Amino acid sequence: MGCSPPMKRYETHPALAGWDGTIRDARRLQVDLAARVALETPPGPALRTLAGFDVGFEDGGSITRAAAVLLDADSLQPLAEALVRVPTRMPYVPGLLSFRELPALVEALGRLPAVPDLAFVDGHGIAHPRRLGIAAHFGVATGLPCIGVAKSILCGDHGPLRDEPGAHVPLEHEGEQIGWVLRSKRACRPLVVSPGHRVSMRDALDRVVRALTRYRLPEPTRLADRLASRRAATAD
């Protein structure tokens, strides 16, 4: 027989519609959802709001904390924030991050006083083995334009990157560009930026660059990261 090891089934969630709870089906679903990712930026008026999303953990990982921060797109000043604490249901499995963190992120989105025009999600967009990182999954699940901002590469390769802030090179995988490696700050490890949903490759990079201030992370991501990790603002 070919199914001796009892396959584990994790608890599902509305945000993960179509998933039967198994690791194997999660990978199958990723391929299906990746086909629904839109890689064009729809025409429209200038963005008014942005939102940053990130997840952190408490109690050794038993509690998942999802943070969402809404900001004014021009001033980059925070307008509102939401924090959700829920029991962790699945372990971290490389390539399946969204099945662990997406439910909490969607809950946090629902607690913001307004829907953002563009979301910055901590993790990869299409810069993923099956082109469905958590930012792309978040985008397809919510329908919101979204960009993935990761702190390290999951897959793909790239050429040399200059140390000047703003320097960037394409991140490629299996013959296609899946994102950008961006030097957001001098002498700091570069960020990996990739389209999540309803944003073009070029606009994903431009939007992140425009949201940078004096730190390594773009403001939406930096504020969400701080809130999710229960760290306080540095005096300044």
Add this chain to the structure above:
DNA sequence: GCGACAG
């Protein structure tokens, strides 16, 4: 078979 592997 071996190494890699977002958060």
Add this chain to the structure above:
DNA sequence: ATCTTGTCGC
């Protein structure tokens, strides 16, 4: 991700 102080460099 998280456990954790000081320290080196831009």
